Amino acid sequence: MIYLKLFWEFFNTGLFAVGGGMATLPFLYDIADRTAWFSRQQLADMIAVSESTPGPIGINMATYSGYLTAGIPGAAIATLGLITPSIIVILLIAAFLNAFNDNKFVKGGFYGLRPASCAMITAAGFVVAIVTFVNNNIHALSKFERIEWHALILAAVLLIFTNFVKPAKKFHPVFWIFFSAAVGVIFKF
Amino acid sequence: MKILFDLFFTFAKIGAVTFGGGYAMLPILQREIVENKKWGTEEELADYYAISQCTPGVIAVNVATFIGRKTAGNIGGVAATLGVVFPSVVIITLLAGVIQYYSSLEWVAHAFAGIRVCVCVLIFNAVIKLFAKAIIDKKTLAIYLTVLVSSFVFNVSPVVFVIAAGLAGILLKVYIK
Structure with a gap:
């Protein structure tokens, strides 16, 4: 039963992904590897669409992957799966808010969880980077030709603009996504 | 109601x-x-x-x-x-639905190839922000590096890392000071 399996996978993601939308990424890669629902390449496109449409990124990605897996009902079921653990956990925490905040075990747990979450997102980023910057064409001849130089130059430009150039730093990610799409079309990436 | x-x-x-x-x-x-x-x-x-x-x-x-x-x-x-x-x-x-329909067009493929570069940079920027908040001392740096290396070496579910890191955090924060 695909719907039940879909709900379960996203329930798992919602229960263990700590630190917001991007934290669901390592889980989605895990799902892509284990199932034939969607590919790693599709996931990279999904992130772009999720960033440039309204709504929380984690929800957008769940809806998108649910749709690819099982159409419109799949989109709704994946999203429900993702939010169910959140609702349960938050309703429980809200009932014991003060005790939760001051508990040393809770504090200790999060002390360890945050760097782990950051590391997993870093690893997911590497996977996107390999798909993007390494030419997997088997006919590529030299090492020099294995690297997508166009992409690397665009990445350098984006890094500089989004981190160091004053007015550009404040631009919304949507702007850079459309900018990159235009560059991709013009220079035939 | x-x-x-x-x-x-x-x-x-x-x-x-x-x-x-x-x-x-x-x-x-x-x-x-x-x-x-x-x-x-x-x-x-x-x-x-x-x-x-x-x-x-x-x-x-x-x-x-x-x-x-x-x-x-x-x-x-x-x-x-x-x-x-x-x-x-x-x-x-x-x-x-629309994207699936158009993704076979050549220029759409070029556009998404460009967008993927942007996504890399966006993830990288998100990691930098998170890193500054999460890695606050040598112990958290050790957890970060351990999980990063392990996730390339071992083919296990992220759930394993989450549980292990939570337990490690409790151990390091509550029992070993």
């Missing part, structure tokens, strides 16, 4: 106008929830954000559940949460 509809539609509106997820939602929540609807105070919102960042799930959903529960009990929490995800489900479902 009226309050449940109010929660659903208010959060649906918030979900429909926020680009970029949880953090981008804060200013809109401040305006709608604190100033217009008076369902909570600035301080409560800050607390909810802090907890949502370190509990499982999407931040926007967690904050919606908190405010909904405070306003109209557990069922209010569910109504607000369904509201905040509703626009996403509709918009993405419509777009996903």
